[in-house]
Amino acid sequence: MKTPRINRAEAEVIALKALGFLASEPERLSRFLTLSGVEVADIGTVAENPDFLAGLLNHLLQDESLLLTFTAEQELDPRVPALAAEALAGRAGA
Structure with missing residues (x-):
């Protein structure tokens, strides 16, 4: 199976879907x-921060059950959240 490529804009969409x-x-x-350590009232502000979005995706990656539920619901390859986190952290994509 070919590894999907994720650019930063796509990564942001995936992370926002993960937040939802x-x-x-x-x-x-x-x-x-x-x-x-984020407060509910601050979500709107921090959701614009790529580091926060990468951390959110990393949270999913640390819980396989949560990750697989999310990717199944979104019909995503389970590798996509990791690729999106990398793109948001500036290690891949453009």
Whole structure:
């Protein structure tokens, strides 16, 4: 299977979808916010930060069940969130 390529704009879309996925279940969102130290009121502001978005994707990558649920719901190759996190961190894509 060919490895998908992700540019920064695509990575941002994937990360924002991941944020929506986490927000769709209060327990998921609460756990992420607790671990990240972000307040609910600040999500709109920090969601514009590529480092925050990369961290959000890395949160998914640390929980295989969560990752696979997200990628199945979005019909994404399970490798895509890792590639998106790399693109947001400036290590790939343009």
